[in-house]
Amino acid sequence: MSWLTDFFGDPANWSGPDGIPARLLEHLEFSALALVLAMLVAVPLGLLIGHTGKGGLLVVVTANLARALPTLGLLVLFVLLLGTASILPVIIPLVLLAVPPILVNTFEGIRGVDPELRDAAYGMGLTGGQVLGRVLVPVALPLILLGLRLSAIQVVATTTVAAYTGLGGLGRFVIDGFATKDYAGVVGGSVLIVLFALVVQIVFMLVQRATVSPGVSQRLITPKKGRL
Incomplete structure (x- = not known):
């Protein structure tokens, strides 16, 4: 408890480029950029595959393989390949980490919509795009948001590794603290x-x-009749 008091009670930790507000903003920028890029890739792809029904197995298998990739190992690899002059060595592994949950949940959400609801929408004369936007997405939205939430939490936690490349973020307190034996940090x-x-x-x-x-x-919370 004294370590927390020492850390948060130190005025030096609340100002300057190495202070908590600055590091928090850096952490937010890295995390938000990675999540937005992952959304731009995974959401449209998940909607397309879920709606057309083509490539679903490939999506699930690829996403599961991607989840097994070690983020720190990818970070080191991209640092060696791209150097540390930009944030790309950090952003690329974070995007690769964030894409699978978003992609799988979006795909599963669209695919899991009741076929009768889909058929009824087509029966009303809606086009494929209208069925997707007006019917499928609103029903699948809870699962899509779940994928986004899971990815966001993983990215926020993993952005800590940005400190290994000399970049900022809250991970600086952890990495620098271990290096200098500043356990309060x-x-x-x-x-x-x-x-x-x-x-x-x-x-x-x-x-x-x-x-x-x-x-x-x-x-979602009301069980269907006939099921346990």
């Missing part, structure tokens, strides 16, 4: 990372509550 930085991840989770829960239709939410 290690503990304080770890607490900040955990709190950041919890805030991200709360934000996504609020977004889901605000965007998901109450009817869809009720349908």
Whole structure:
């Protein structure tokens, strides 16, 4: 407890380029950029494959293989290949980490929509794009948001490795703390990372509550007749 008091009570940790606000902003920038890039790749691809039904098995297998990739190993590899003059060696592994949960959940969400609902939409004269945008996406939105939330939390936690390349973020407190035996910094930085991840989770829960239709939410928690 004294380490936390020493860390958060030190005025030097609250100002300057190495202070908590600056490191928090850097951590947020890295995480947000990686998540946005992953969304731009995974969401459209998941919607397309889920809607057409083509390539679903390939998506699941590829995503599971991607999850097994060691993020730190990829970070070291890209640092060796690209150097440390930019943030690309950090962003690329984070994007690769974030894509699989978003892609799989988007695909599964679209594919899992009741076929009768899909057929009814086509029967009303809606085009394929209209069925996707007006019917499938709203029903699949809880699963899509779940994939985004899982990826966001993983990215926030893993962005800590950015410190290995000399870049900023909250991981600097942990890495520099171990290097200088400043264990107050290690503990304080770890607490900040955990709190950041919890805030991200709360934000996504609020977004889901605000965007998901109450009817869809009720349908998710109400068991269908005939099932245990």
